[in-house]
Amino acid sequence: MIRKPIIIIVAVWASSLFLSILLLACHKDNPVCLACESCEPLIRKKDSGISITNAPFHKDTLYKSPCFNPNNSNEFVYFKQYEKQLVKRNITTGGETILLEKIYINSQLNWNKQGWIVFAGLDLAIYKIRDNGLDFQPVTTVFSNIFPALSPDGNTIITSATGGSPEEGGNKLISIDGKRLDSIGLNEIENMMFPTAWSSKKEIVGGLSLNASAQYGLGLFNLITRQFQLLYKVDYITAAPQINCIQWHQNGEDVYFTTLWDGFYKMNVKTLKKEYIKNTCNSRTYINFSISADATKIIAQRRDAKLINGGYDILDYDYIVIMDIDGKNERVLVK
Numbered sequence: 001m002i003r004k005p006i007i008i009i010v011a012v013w014a015s016s017l018f019l020s021i022l023l024l025a026c027h028k029d030n031p032v033c034l035a036c037e038s039c040e041p042l043i044r045k046k047d048s049g050i051s052i053t054n055a056p057f058h059k060d061t062l063y064k065s066p067c068f069n070p071n072n073s074n075e076f077v078y079f080k081q082y083e084k085q086l087v088k089r090n091i092t093t094g095g096e097t098i099l100l101e102k103i104y105i106n107s108q109l110n111w112n113k114q115g116w117i118v119f120a121g122l123d124l125a126i127y128k129i130r131d132n133g134l135d136f137q138p139v140t141t142v143f144s145n146i147f148p149a150l151s152p153d154g155n156t157i158i159t160s161a162t163g164g165s166p167e168e169g170g171n172k173l174i175s176i177d178g179k180r181l182d183s184i185g186l187n188e189i190e191n192m193m194f195p196t197a198w199s200s201k202k203e204i205v206g207g208l209s210l211n212a213s214a215q216y217g218l219g220l221f222n223l224i225t226r227q228f229q230l231l232y233k234v235d236y237i238t239a240a241p242q243i244n245c246i247q248w249h250q251n252g253e254d255v256y257f258t259t260l261w262d263g264f265y266k267m268n269v270k271t272l273k274k275e276y277i278k279n280t281c282n283s284r285t286y287i288n289f290s291i292s293a294d295a296t297k298i299i300a301q302r303r304d305a306k307l308i309n310g311g312y313d314i315l316d317y318d319y320i321v322i323m324d325i326d327g328k329n330e331r332v333l334v335k
Contacts, residue, residue, distance in 0.1 A: 069293070076089055085103075099129060120146050205231070245289055
């Protein structure tokens with residue numbers, strides 16, 4: 001009679017211990033990013049007389065700013081910097097058509113369902129061209145517009161104006177034909193948003209540099225209520241991360257964005273939950289990108305870097321990759 005409780009206690013303890021071991025064995029920490037590869041930062045050697053912050057060298061041929069056809073997820077356009085060509089490419093066949101030559105594109109490309117492609121030039125003017133290579137023409141004549149982004153219907157462009165005052169700066173809304181329609185003044189958001197992206201819910205999300213460049217983050221502006229919301233911010237000291245490109249998912253709630261060296265993210269603007277799509281650092285990052293019309297793929301400008309000149313300098317080279325919408329199964333399309 002005395003031993004039975006002891007046996008029961010020991011049996012319960014052993015069962016609890018076994019269950020705990022089993023749970024611990026089955027539990028795994030959620031990875032930061034299922035699609036992430038390791039990314040080892042480059043440490044450049046210091047050289048007397050040459051600052052460690054000197055800009056990297058660039059490979060002559062850089063492939064930039066890919067943008068999916070909104071009517072065909074098997075087709076995209078991109079910019080060849082060295083050749084100064086705007087090129088349309090078929091993913092399946094690899095066939096290419098040169099749409100425009102002798103041009104420098106200074107922004108992410110935008111392509112609407114009506115067949116117009118818009119971009120900012122080196123002169124900070126906005127241009128458009130048909131996706132068959134015809135009707136190339138300026139949209140703006142004032143050379144102070146950068147980062148154009150199309151509305152979901154493709155009829156309106158939001159740009160970031162470079163003027164510094166509340167009257168001159170901020171974000172401007174213009175028609176595809178260049179008519180001034182509206183603006184988001186600096187007095188409404190206390191900061192110019194760039195780059196930007198436009199959702200079907202009349203919301204514009206944009207990158208922000210805050211507090212004299214001591215922080216960066218994301219902001220959301222509602223065109224109906226004229227209300228601004230700071231979605232998140234990041235403090236930094238020595239590095240200078242920035243948001244390179246922003247795109248809305250077709251669900252109107254998830255925003256995808258790339259940062260300089262600080263990750264490729266997805267963020268839900270309702271829950272403010274942020275998660276990695278890709279891990280990045282100064283040896284590998286993603287610049288501009290586009291989401292396919294069927295919302296299954298991402299096409300991106302990837303920038304890799306390596307040390308040269310005995311480790312004193314960095315060589316950057318950009319190329320085009322495609323991946324699943326969650327960042328998995330990445331492969332090179334143009335290199």
